[in-house]
Amino acid sequence: VMYNQQRYLIFFQYIGTKYSGAVKVPPHQLEKKGVQDHLEDALRRLRPLNPVSLSISSRTDRGVHALSNSAHFDFQRKNDKPPFTEEILVEALNFHLKAEQISVTRAYRVPDDFHARFRALSRTYVYRIALGVSQPAQLPLGELNRVCAMREAAAMLVGTHDFSSFRAVNSDMPFRNPVKTLDVASIQPGRAFVCEHFHREIPFWELTFQSKSFLYKQVRRMTGALVAVGQGRISLTKLKDILESRDSLAYPHNVVAPARGLFLTRVDYRESGK
Incomplete structure (x- = not known):
């Protein structure tokens, strides 16, 4: 693993009315995107070297809201750049999410084997x-x-x-x-x-x-x-x-x-x- 690849756990909130649910929708379904689609789009705008893929802890249904959902992902920056700090990651993601009713509230750097869904103790x-x-x-x-x-x-x-x-x-x-x-x-x-x-x-x-x-x-x-x-x-x-x-x-x-x-x-x- 490159030294500049980092796994993050993020917490995010959303008003679910205009989304098809927390997780991404199949590409052929064009009506409403999932919250995950928008989060992954925002991450791609930060130009990772690796393909971006979020693992969401809690699959809320279409129309359901969240004051705090969570997800983990790996992010690798270009070789000469250190991993994003938690504060900068939150700020950068929210900048790209400002048109959506979604915002990232916190980010943590976590070990490479951390899993947002399976490590959750309760919801x-x-x-x-x-x-x-x-x-x-x-x-x-x-x-x-x-x-x-x-x-x-x-x-x-x-x-x-x-x-x-x-x-x-x-x-x-x-x-x-x-x-x-x-x-x-x-x-x-x-x-x-x-x-x-x-x-x-x-x-x-x-x-x-x-x-x-x-x-x-x-x-x-x-x-x-x-x-x-x-x-x-x-x-x-x-x-x-x-x-x-x-x-x-x-x-x-x-x-x-x-x-x-x-x-x-x-x-x-x-x-x-x-």
């Missing part, structure tokens, strides 16, 4: 639910007066379970173990972390989920189920039946929460600061 997602918003496209909440039932439902999901009922069908399905350990499922009144996007104070509830990893659409399905419990559309017994059936088709099809309320808020690593 935390927050689903934000606005109360009293009556647009038909949004969750038809009215007042969420049954928070106690929702908290009881959340407690039922915490721990190690076969979450097959809470995953959507996709091509990864045969290869992913449906048994996951959900460390946190909590329901709290929201803090206004995107308050500046709204003209008036809208009351929020936040559903927080933390696990080492999640199945495809698991967080949106768990959110939808908890909200349905809060609305009295699903009983706690019914939720227990859905979980215990371990069957993707047992999940009621009209209950999945829409992507736009979901934020990946952190990816944790063992090293200090990461």
